[in-house]
Amino acid sequence: MSKQSVTESESLYDRLEEMTVRQLLENIHEEDKKVLPAVQRAIPQIERLVEQIVERVKKGGRLFYIGAGTSGRLGILDASEIPPTYGVNDNLVIGLIAGGDQAIRKAVESAEDNPELGWRDLQACKVNQLDTVIGIAASGRTPYVVGAITKASENGILTGCITNNPESPLAQSADLPIEAIVGPEFVSGSTRMKSGTSQKLILNMITTTLMIKLGRVKGNRMVNMQLTNQKLIERGTRMIMAELGIDEAKARQLLLQHGSVDRVLKLHR
Incomplete structure (x- = not known):
């Protein structure tokens, strides 16, 4: 195992099954406190990527998220909330997940291990050089995501990533990587916890800033929201x-x- 694999390293806690409910909750919360400083350290990286996205979207480009498992689901969640919140087209922000839509609810075996599928999924959406593709993977090694980002970069498409390991293959493949190093998970390797929380925060930052810069907010209000309820x-x-x-x-x-x-x-x- 690589020494860099922070997300797979051992929890700082042990004998979790012997802890009381209160102890478990307090200790999970202590670990969660480490997420915000990690995201704050990544703000210069986030800024560089968002500035590029804003300019490209103004010219007609789209924003793609691509991931597997928790990371893929978080991308789809963020993408799906943008049209009703800001009144933009459903195709402006697009979330793709290894295994397709069925993987949103249930894992699809081995889908994330194929390095060719991610690029195929992007091609099916007619990805082009005005678009931006952000790969999301806590480990920074997921073949589906790394393969997609590598091919997108090779085809002249701006790429970014959100990962929770330093100097990962994903970060090395992306033009503008974001690395939020939150440390070992409370349950060893359970990246749906701190890593997933950091990814959600960064996704919020990216699309909220994008929508404000596109004029979809006035003052502090969502003046273009869809009147769906x-x-x-x-x-x-x-x-x-x-x-x-x-x-x-x-x-x-x-x-x-x-x-x-x-x-x-x-x-x-």
Whole structure:
């Protein structure tokens, strides 16, 4: 085993089965405290990647996440939340997972071990040189992800990665790697824990910053959110009331008439 494999190293704790529930919870929490400093150290890496993504998306490019297991699921989660939150096209941020959509709920045997499949999945989406592909893998060694990032780079596509091991094959293959070194997991090798938490935080940072820079937020408000349920209609109504100084009934009427807070504010200010 490589000395660099932090994610596979032994937990700092032992005899977990002998701990009380309170001890387990406290110790898991102690380990979780190490995630935020690790992400903070990676901010310069995240910044370099996001700046490139913003420019490319403004020119018509898309953002792809590609991963396996927990990492793949987190990418799909982030991608799936962007259209309803910010009112953008479903194809702007795309999440791909080893084994296809069925792997979102249940592991697909050996899918992540094939270095050719990731690039094939990208090609099926007609990936091009305006797009950006981010590989997500805690270990930084997953063949599905490393293969995809390697081929994307060879084809002139900007690549990034999110990994939790230093100097991994994935980071070496990506143009702009992000390394969040969170240390050994509480349960040895269980990267759904600290590693997964760090990945989720970084994904939040990437797409939230991207959406703000694309003008999908005004002030601090999601003015382009899709009105898919009563809670969001009420939230939009409150935004319009605050911005235009009108009563609730009028604000709601305008929101439902125009379909988004942004359109109401543009037409009625």
